[in-house]
Amino acid sequence: MSSVKIINLTKSFNNTNVLKNITIDVEEGEFISLLGPSGCGKSTLLKLIAGLLEVDSGDIVFNNESVINILTEKRGAIIVFQDYLLFPHMTVYENIEFGLKMKKVTKDIRSKKVEEILNLVKLKEHKNRYPSQLSGGQQQRVAMARALVLNPRILLLDEPFSNLDINLRNEMREFVLSIQKRLNITTIMVTHNKEEALTMSNRVAVMLDGEIKQFDTPKNLYENP
Numbered sequence: 126m127s128s129v130k131i132i133n134l135t136k137s138f139n140n141t142n143v144l145k146n147i148t149i150d151v152e153e154g155e156f157i158s159l160l161g162p163s164g165c166g167k168s169t170l171l172k173l174i175a176g177l178l179e180v181d182s183g184d185i186v187f188n189n190e191s192v193i194n195i196l197t198e199k200r201g202a203i204i205v206f207q208d209y210l211l212f213p214h215m216t217v218y219e220n221i222e223f224g225l226k227m228k229k230v231t232k233d234i235r236s237k238k239v240e241e242i243l244n245l246v247k248l249k250e251h252k253n254r255y256p257s258q259l260s261g262g263q264q265q266r267v268a269m270a271r272a273l274v275l276n277p278r279i280l281l282l283d284e285p286f287s288n289l290d291i292n293l294r295n296e297m298r299e300f301v302l303s304i305q306k307r308l309n310i311t312t313i314m315v316t317h318n319k320e321e322a323l324t325m326s327n328r329v330a331v332m333l334d335g336e337i338k339q340f341d342t343p344k345n346l347y348e349n350p
C-alpha cells in the first residue's frame with residue numbers, strides 16, 4: 126500500500142502538451158477516479174504513474190519516495206487494461222502465475238499465491254480453463270487477479286468496465302470495490318463515466334484538456350458541479 130503524490134507533472138507528444146502541470150495527492154488505501162472525455166490525457170497519466178512512459182517534468186512520489194527513475198517492474202504500480210490482455214494459449218492459472226514466473230518466484234510460493242488469489246476472485250473452479258471459455262466478467266477477474274498476485278503498492282484500472290454489459294457492470298463494480306477495501310489497496314481508476322466515478326470513488330479528479338479542473342469528494346462535486 127502506498128500514498129501517491131503527483132507534482133507539477135507535464136507530458137508532451139510531438140510538441141503537443143497532453144498533460145499540463147498535473148498535481149494530485151492520493152492517500153494510502155484511497156480509491157480515486159480520473160474522470161474526463163476521451164483524449165483529455167487520462168491514460169497517459171496512468172502510464173506515467175506505472176512507469177510505462179517517461180515524464181517530461183515534475184515528480185511522482187510513492188510514500189515520500191520519488192519513483193520517476195525507478196523502473197516499472199520495481200515501482201509496484203500495476204495497470205489492468207480495459208481489454209484485459211490475457212494470454213489466450215494459457216489457462217487461468219497460468220495467466221495469473223505468469224508474472225510470478227517472470228519475477229523468478231519459486232514454484233511452491235507461486236502455487237500458494239495463485240491459489241490464494243483464485244479464492245479471492247472466486248475463480249478456483251475455472252483455473253484450468255482458457256480465456257475464450259470464460260465470460261467477460263470472469264475474464265476481467267482474471268485480469269484483476271493477475272495484477273493482485275504481484276502485490277502492487279498501487280492498482281491502476283484503465284476503463285475497467287467499458288467492455289461489460291450493463292447488468293454485469295454493476296456487479297463487477299461492487300466486486301472490485303469489495304476487493305479494494307479488503308486489501309486496502311490504493312487505487313486509481315480511469316473512466317469517462319461520471320456516475321461510475323461518483324459512486325465508486327473516495328475522490329474524483331475531473332480532467333479536461335490535460336488539466337485537473339476539480340479534485341474533490343463525490344458529495345462536494347454533487348453540490349458544486
Ligand code: ADP
Pocket residue numbers: 138139143161162163164165166167168169170
Ligand atoms: P484519454 O485516456 O483521456 O482518452 P490519452 O491519454 O489516451 O487520453 O491521450 C491524450 C492525448 O495524447 C490524445 O490527444 C492522444 O491522441 C495523445 N497521445 C496519447 N498517446 C500518444 C502517443 N504515444 N503518441 C502521440 N500522441 C499520443
Ligand code: ADP
Pocket residue numbers: 218219222232236252253
Ligand atoms: P512449470 O515448472 O513448467 O511451470 P509445473 O510443474 O509448475 O510446470 O506445472 C505444470 C503446469 O500446470 C504449468 O503450466 C502450471 O502453470 C500449471 N499448474 C501448476 N500448479 C497448478 C495448480 N495448482 N492448478 C492449476 N494449474 C497448475
